[in-house]
Amino acid sequence: xxxxxxxxxxxxxxxxxxxxxxxxxxxxxxxxxxxxxxxxxxxxxxxxxxxxxxxxxxxxxxxxxxxxxxxxxxxxxxxxxxxxxxxxxxxxxxxxxxxxxxxxxxxxxxxxxxxxxxxxxxxxxxxxxxxxxxxxxxxxxxxxxxxxxxxxxxxxxxxxxxxxxxxxxxxxxxxxxxxxxxxxxxxxxxxxxxxxxxxxxxxxxxxxxxxxxxxxxxxxxxxxxxxxxxxxxxxxxxxxxxxxxxxxxxxxxxxxxxxxxxxxxxxxxxxxxxxxxxxxxxx
Numbered sequence: 001x002x003x004x005x006x007x008x009x010x011x012x013x014x015x016x017x018x019x020x021x022x023x024x025x026x027x028x029x030x031x032x033x034x035x036x037x038x039x040x041x042x043x044x045x046x047x048x049x050x051x052x053x054x055x056x057x058x059x060x061x062x063x064x065x066x067x068x069x070x071x072x073x074x075x076x077x078x079x080x081x082x083x084x085x086x087x088x089x090x091x092x093x094x095x096x097x098x099x100x101x102x103x104x105x106x107x108x109x110x111x112x113x114x115x116x117x118x119x120x121x122x123x124x125x126x127x128x129x130x131x132x133x134x135x136x137x138x139x140x141x142x143x144x145x146x147x148x149x150x151x152x153x154x155x156x157x158x159x160x161x162x163x164x165x166x167x168x169x170x171x172x173x174x175x176x177x178x179x180x181x182x183x184x185x186x187x188x189x190x191x192x193x194x195x196x197x198x199x200x201x202x203x204x205x206x207x208x209x210x211x212x213x214x215x216x217x218x219x220x221x222x223x224x225x226x227x228x229x230x231x232x233x234x235x236x237x238x239x240x241x242x243x244x245x246x247x248x249x250x251x252x253x254x255x256x257x258x259x260x261x262x263x264x265x266x267x268x269x270x271x272x273x274x275x276x277x278x279x280x281x282x283x
Contacts, residue, residue, distance in 0.1 A: 001052065003028070004043035010059050019062060023069040027058050030073050079130035083156050088148035092126040095268045096188050099241045099275050100130045102266065103186055106237060112183070113137045116233070120171050120187035120224060121145075125153030125164065127186060132162045141165045141182065143174050171220065172227040183233045188241035189220035217243060221250050225257045236280045244272035254278045 010024045025036070031054050032039055047055070061067040070076040070091045076083050078092040079100050085091065107115055115138045119128035122142035132140045142164050144150050150166050157164050167174035171189075175182070221240060228238060242250055247265040254263050254276070261280045268274035 001047055002044050003032075003039065003047055006047060006052070006055065007043070010063075013059075013063050017063045019066075020069075023062050024059065026069055027055065027062065027072065031055050031058065076124075078124075078126045079133075081126070081129055081133060081156070081160060083124050083126060083129075084152055084159065085124060086148075086152055088146060089123040089152050092124060095274055096127065096241055097130075098266075098268055099186070099188065099239060100127055102275065102277070103127075103131055103184065103239055104134050106239075107131070107135050107138060107184070115139070115184060116180075116182040117141070117184040117186065118143065118172075118175060118180075118182045118231070120185065121189045121220070122153050122166070123149050125156045125166075127188065128153070128164050129156055129160060129162050131186075132164055133160065139165075141167060141175065141180065143167045143169055143171065145170050171224050172231055175231045176227060180231060181233050182231055183236050185224065185228060185232065185236070185238045187220070187224060187239075189224070190217075216249075217246065218249055218253070221246075221253055225253055228257065232280065234280060238278040238280070240276045240278075241274060242276060244274060247273040247276055250276045 007024065007028060011021050014021045014024050029036060029039060031051055032042075034042070058072050062069060062072060068091055070085050071087055074085055076085050076091060079097050083092070103117075107117075117128075117131060117138055118141040119125075119131070120143050122128050122144050125142055128140050128142035131138060142153060143166075144153065145168070147168055150168055153164075154166055157166070167178075169177070172185075221242070225238070232238070238254070240250060251263045251265070254261055258278065258280050261278050264277040264279075265273045266275040266277060
């Protein structure tokens with residue numbers, strides 16, 4: 001079988017199974033290690049047996065087991081960084097880049113070269129590493145309850161030669177134990193209610209620890225805001241990503257713990273409320 005024959009056969013299967021056709025393209029390019037132009041030039045060549053076996057297995061997992069392309073390739077791109085991935089961590093989404101963009105703008109606008117930031121539930125390290133790459137003077141800490149997730153995050157930090165202090169533990173507990181203080185708390189925590197709707201491919205493949213958060217999906221926000229005063233320096237910032245219908249409830253929780261806070265909500269590129277921004281001038 002030639003590359004062209006197998007490629008178009010796979011595209012037809014993608015259409016039948018309602019899978020994104022671009023995933024087929026990326027699998028072929030990853031296995032053949034060719035640019036798309038070079039791949040097209042070799043279309044009429046027979047596929048070597050070894051490559052065919054690898055491609056057939058990966059495409060089968062993508063089409064019929066609904067495995068995400070990022071896990072199959074073991075990598076993704078986030079805010080210009082090539083990140084190592086595994087099923088131990090959530091796949092970083094484009095919406096989270098918008099959160100990073102706002103954090104970086106706030107840091108640059110502050111004019112403070114001695115800021116300290118913590119990324120809670122860091123997963124692959126995406127937020128922490130993107131901030132550190134762009135703002136190298138900021139001291140960055142990242143926590144996660146999962147040691148397997150921290151292994152991936154550390155590998156990504158080493159890959160990009162970025163100095164981030166990784167701590168294992170639940171939300172702010174590792175910082176409290178070490179009496180660490182920060183100016184910025186940022187988190188994209190799990191926010192799906194336990195009985196909430198979720199796409200089947202996400203449910204089957206991504207870690208439940210990074211998806212679900214109690215009956216109403218707000219458990220992580222409550223835990224973080226409850227302990228935030230123990231680690232926050234003033235003036236300070238707490239920034240969350242969340243579900244499109246959770247902004248008002250998170251605002252109420254934030255104002256209950258920080259009476260003098262200014263709470264803002266920002267929409268993503270689809271116009272959905274996605275980021276809650278809590279600025280605290282004093283304790």
